[in-house]
Amino acid sequence: MSESNTPAVRTEGIWKVFQQEAEEIQAVRDVSLTVERGEFTAIAGPSGSGKTTLLNLIGGLTRPTRGRVWVAGQEVSEMSNQQLAQLRLDQVGFVFQAFNLLPVLTAMENAEFPMLLQGVAADERAARIDELFKRTGMSGLEDRRPGKLSGGQQQRVAVVRAVASRPALVLADEPTANLDSATSEALLDVMLELNRDLGVTFVFATHDARVMGRSRRLVQMVDGRIDSDETRA
Amino acid sequence: MHARTIVVLAMRNLRRQMRRTMLTAAVMVIGGALLIFAFALSDGTHEQWIDSGIRTSTGHVTIEQPEFRTSRRIENRLATDLRRKTEHALASPEIAGQVVAVSSRLSISALASSAAGARPAQILAVDPVAEARFSTLDDQLVEGRYLEPDDRLAAYIGVGLASSLELRLGSRLVVQAEDTEHEIAAQLLRVVGIFRNGVPEVDQAVVHIPLQTAGEWLGSHHDVTNVGVVLTGSTAVAAVTAHLERALVDPIARGDARVMGWREANPALAAAIAIDSFGNYLMFGILFIIIAFGIVNTILMSVLHRHREFGVLQALGLTPGQTGTIVLVEGLTLTAVSGFIGVSLGLLATWYFFGDGLDMSALMGEDMTFSGVVIDPVMVPQFRLVRIAQILTFILCIGAVASIYPALRAAKIDIAESMKFER
Ligand SMILES: Nc1ncnc2c1ncn2[C@@H]1O[C@H](COP(=O)(O)OP(=O)(O)OP(=O)(O)O)[C@@H](O)[C@H]1O
Ligand SMILES: [Mg+2]
Numbered sequence: 225m226s227e228s229n230t231p232a233v234r235t236e237g238i239w240k241v242f243q244q245e246a247e248e249i250q251a252v253r254d255v256s257l258t259v260e261r262g263e264f265t266a267i268a269g270p271s272g273s274g275k276t277t278l279l280n281l282i283g284g285l286t287r288p289t290r291g292r293v294w295v296a297g298q299e300v301s302e303m304s305n306q307q308l309a310q311l312r313l314d315q316v317g318f319v320f321q322a323f324n325l326l327p328v329l330t331a332m333e334n335a336e337f338p339m340l341l342q343g344v345a346a347d348e349r350a351a352r353i354d355e356l357f358k359r360t361g362m363s364g365l366e367d368r369r370p371g372k373l374s375g376g377q378q379q380r381v382a383v384v385r386a387v388a389s390r391p392a393l394v395l396a397d398e399p400t401a402n403l404d405s406a407t408s409e410a411l412l413d414v415m416l417e418l419n420r421d422l423g424v425t426f427v428f429a430t431h432d433a434r435v436m437g438r439s440r441r442l443v444q445m446v447d448g449r450i451d452s453d454e455t456r457a
Numbered sequence: 458m459h460a461r462t463i464v465v466l467a468m469r470n471l472r473r474q475m476r477r478t479m480l481t482a483a484v485m486v487i488g489g490a491l492l493i494f495a496f497a498l499s500d501g502t503h504e505q506w507i508d509s510g511i512r513t514s515t516g517h518v519t520i521e522q523p524e525f526r527t528s529r530r531i532e533n534r535l536a537t538d539l540r541r542k543t544e545h546a547l548a549s550p551e552i553a554g555q556v557v558a559v560s561s562r563l564s565i566s567a568l569a570s571s572a573a574g575a576r577p578a579q580i581l582a583v584d585p586v587a588e589a590r591f592s593t594l595d596d597q598l599v600e601g602r603y604l605e606p607d608d609r610l611a612a613y614i615g616v617g618l619a620s621s622l623e624l625r626l627g628s629r630l631v632v633q634a635e636d637t638e639h640e641i642a643a644q645l646l647r648v649v650g651i652f653r654n655g656v657p658e659v660d661q662a663v664v665h666i667p668l669q670t671a672g673e674w675l676g677s678h679h680d681v682t683n684v685g686v687v688l689t690g691s692t693a694v695a696a697v698t699a700h701l702e703r704a705l706v707d708p709i710a711r712g713d714a715r716v717m718g719w720r721e722a723n724p725a726l727a728a729a730i731a732i733d734s735f736g737n738y739l740m741f742g743i744l745f746i747i748i749a750f751g752i753v754n755t756i757l758m759s760v761l762h763r764h765r766e767f768g769v770l771q772a773l774g775l776t777p778g779q780t781g782t783i784v785l786v787e788g789l790t791l792t793a794v795s796g797f798i799g800v801s802l803g804l805l806a807t808w809y810f811f812g813d814g815l816d817m818s819a820l821m822g823e824d825m826t827f828s829g830v831v832i833d834p835v836m837v838p839q840f841r842l843v844r845i846a847q848i849l850t851f852i853l854c855i856g857a858v859a860s861i862y863p864a865l866r867a868a869k870i871d872i873a874e875s876m877k878f879e880r
Contacts (some may be wrong), residue, residue: 276877280876285772285872285873286873309775312771312773313773313774318773323769326766327473327766328469328472329469337462337773338773338774340462341459341773
């Protein structure tokens with residue numbers, strides 16, 4: 225079922241409802257969305273519109289209150305915690321807004337961590353890291369700890385890590401929000417290039433007009449619902 | 458593969474949190490050292506009590522006719538051939554390394570009298586050479602000398618009896634007891650030495666005389682009422698008892714002999730040690746609950762501080778179980794390493810500072826005694842392999858128990874929640 229002809233992700237009428245004291249917060253309402261492999265998709269919307277929650281649902285970090293989610297053809301809602309962990313390991317790469325990296329590991333070790341868990345052989349790991357570090361302009365910084373890297377460099381390592389394990393899609397929640405505009409632009413270039421050259425599927429949540437402007441597909445969210453979904457030629 | 462990754466992460470985390478690691482380690486080191494120190498001293502003290510108690514009574518192990526202990530009558534004695542058989546078994550090379558002294562003796566109740574009056578006495582008829590090695594009484598001489606092999610009609614008495622019967626060196630006394638023919642027989646003795654043990658009952662009543670003299674006086678010849686054995690330590694009791702029970706299987710089956718360890722022969726002493734040990738265990742139980750809480754606290758704090766990291770790890774595909782395992786490995790490594798260091802330091806310090814004994818005489822009055830034991834004011838620590846292993850295991854258990862709750866917390870985090878970015 226996880227062959228590459230299935231969509232990277234498909235949701236069918238998913239809801240996420242948080243219970244906060246007496247209040248019921250509908251963070252995601254009835255979202256049906258399909259992202260094909262190789263797409264470069266931005267999810268935009270005002271603060272609190274449910275972008276992060278939607279990404280968490282897609283990536284198997286949270287379970288939907290209602291509705292169903294398929295990642296690489298695998299239905300997520302029925303999975304055990306172990307199966308979910310395995311799904312995240314094999315099919316999903318994450319890039320968060322900041323503090324993505326494990327502070328005790330070097331850039332290289334951070335980047336190869338998911339591959340270690342997957343059991344990828346050492347020479348294969350080294351080859352992938354080497355290529356991706358070159359592509360992202362990180363060569364020579366392999367042995368630095370995250371504390372000794374700039375914010376932009378840290379995000380690049382996070383992108384390398386997310387891509388290196390060959391997932392069906394990479395989810396990035398405001399990856400440029402903590403970067404200045406030049407650095408944001410450069411990171412965006414890196415991701416667009418990976419998308420174009422290697423066919424990596426990216427789904428972003430973003431406030432950043434630049435990211436929206438350069439995405440082929442733009443999904444707008446308002447109050448937990450999809451308000452518009454446009455794909456440019 | 459996963460295991461190695463988990464261990465590497467755990468080790469790096471410990472190193473990164475050096476200050477917290479050192480703090481927890483210090484607590485464990487102090488705890489481990491304290492445990493070793495206190496147990497070495499208490500084990501050493503108990504061993505001294507045992508040694509003191511058994512040397513003035515029947516030894517670490519005693520072989521007796523089964524009824525003698527309650528009847529205290531001469532008819533319940535070991536016949537000469539059984540005595541020889543027992544002595545032979547004790548000379549076996551199999552246990553020779555554990556046997557320090559063997560003394561075959563005839564113990565009888567008697568009445569001792571002089572011109573000044575009469576007193577009940579506890580006569581111990583002995584082979585002077587064997588008994589000198591067995592007993593501490595010969596060293597507690599205050600006047601004269603201990604019995605010698607050629608002595609006949611000689612008596613070695615305590616200061617208490619000497620003063621109540623107004624006896625001095627060379628004085629004569631008469632002892633009377635029931636002989637093997639159930640007749641009252643009297644024997645004249647001459648005081649050759651006077652001892653001072655410190656236990657009033659001993660100083661008042663115990664009289665050592667040559668076994669040969671007793672054999673002629675009572676018609677018991679070379680028979681004895683017990684064969685007492687002093688061993689290298691109380692830990693050797695089980696092996697020696699087992700060996701004797703095998704060697705004497707026939708007489709034991711016939712009801713002619715019985716092998717008893719010191720606990721059975723000195724129940725009051727055994728009880729005193731048990732009570733003292735219980736107090737120690739209780740104290741250390743409480744001490745370690747406190748230490749365990751300290752460790753739970755530091756490990757838990759480190760988990761709470763790293764909430765986001767555990768979120769990242771699980772987002773990357775680590776299962777909750779693997780995440781918890783990292784915390785467990787951290788906690789166990791920390792306690793194992795620091796526990797080991799603590800125990801080593803404890804051993805070293807105890808051995809270096811108190812190896813020759815810790816003199817408590819300033820805190821103790823003279824002659825503190827209980828149930829036939831004279832408490833030595835110099836506490837000499839004892840190091841037992843079993844005890845060290847016990848303490849290390851105990852420390853590891855505390856580490857494991859203290860890590861479980863933090864590990865569960867790390868395993869059960871809400872990933873989405875931990876990844877939230879506060880702006
Ligand atoms: N764990 C939670 N408990 C209760 N309410 C929550 C929880 N997580 C999110 N919410 C609510 O759900 C709604 C959607 O939140 P979400 O973080 O998905 O929005 P967002 O679009 O990512 O916003 P932002 O642009 O600020 O990151 C908000 O109203 C938020 O307060
Ligand atoms: Mg968000």
